Amino acid sequence: MVDFDPSLINHIFEETDPVKVSAEDIEKFCEALGESNPIYNDEQAAKKGPYGELVAPPSFAVSFRNGRHFFEHIPRFGQRGFDAGKDVEFVRPVRAGDEITLTSYVKEIYEKTGRSGSMVFVVIRSTLRNQNREVVAHVDHRFMNRP
Amino acid sequence: MRTFADAKIGDTLGPLEVFISKDQCRRYARSGGMDAPRFTDDEGARKEGLPGMILPGNMSLGLLCKFVTDWLGPEGGAKLQRIGTTYRVPVQPDHTITFHGFITHATPEDRTVEIDVWIENEDAERLVTGTATVQFPK
């Protein structure tokens, strides 16, 4: 069984400084993803969309980075591996002008074996909030480590 | 404009065949501050034991979100409420990938629809799998 300090679980280890979102950031993101839905760049089209105004695409929520010292706070089991998947709950859209912070804690740690061998998964829950402290999204990142 | 009444269990989304070039992969990675060699350079990726450069997981997630929201269409009030993804096999750029979706559940009480979504490679192997929840307006 994998060995770790149980007090890590549910303990908030990071809140990032606010990151301001510009219209240009959203435009660059759409361009990089090949996202051409007019509700993200055309005000008239956006009025008829689900939010009634210009917003970022939902997956913009996963583009916010954790702090520079993020990996120092989470347990490491051998080689750091890969992003194994994410579960994202979209609560509110991100708009140009928003200032987004991330608050993170270790949600779960478990061990399993798979195609690439032995793996330890560290699940981090990050909650994104805007400048009004409203929840924008919850993101569960599953990081796969190779012991 | 897609409505809750349109979404029937068993209905499909796609299949949609997509080609993501290495340049687009690099553009996405760099726009997100993910300039690690595994996402930008074949040789660097191979040094990590990968077959070549790969799409960031966030990009696969973003493309799956786009797959669902494109199916919903630009008009109307339907929103993507949730998506869960598992990255099973690295997705390589400069390959044709196919997006699939199936509506598996519809809940009239809260007007939500569950959709299985996944990305396949040219050998019909599932690279990324997941589920999405869409909420239609009342």
Add this chain to the structure above:
Amino acid sequence: MATTLDLHSHSEASEDSRAPVEAYLNWIQLRHSERPLDGIVLTEHRQFNRKADYRHLEDKYGVMVLRASEVETNYGHVLVFGVNEDILKRFDFANVRLDAQELLDEVARMGGLAVPCHPGRPNIGMCEHYRTKPPLNNVVAVELLNGGSRKGEDEQSAELIRRYGYRATGGSDSHLVSLIGLCATRFAADIRSIEDLVRELKTGQYEPVDFRPRRQPVTNAVAVEPR
């Protein structure tokens, strides 16, 4: 009366699955003409849910739900059918390094059956382990068809079966609702319980069946380029 069962599936109780059991049964009912299943076996990762009771769902959908487990051993992953209290006391299913030979022997002694799954899969399939370790004794059957197999993996499993004379099963290994029943096992006998299943796996007549759709050739894809 013949019985066709998906012998390998994961519900949302497995950490990497998002499939509610009821949604599986609804899907089976919907897609019965393409995947004519009589039931499924839930083989949750590294656990066995003693308390789960799906009888109300079985009655509602007319589809049988049996419970088993998928555990992890030094020869890869193994499905354990006929899990009982003795087996759960003897083996910690959360241990990812169980001894496969002990598992095979003891589970059989205690009334169940252990069936190595996806033998052709790297690291967690027995084919790779047979290259460096002695073959296991008392293997009755292995999983030939697995709905999550990559190119060449089922073929490796087929070669293993030919070489060692193992019996063959099929299962979807589904973690998504729409993938249930892609592969299954057809039994000659009428199976109504986990005890029937264990008996038939040990001594009955059965064969793996493949309901995976024939793939269409990939047409020229449209390149998605940024605006």
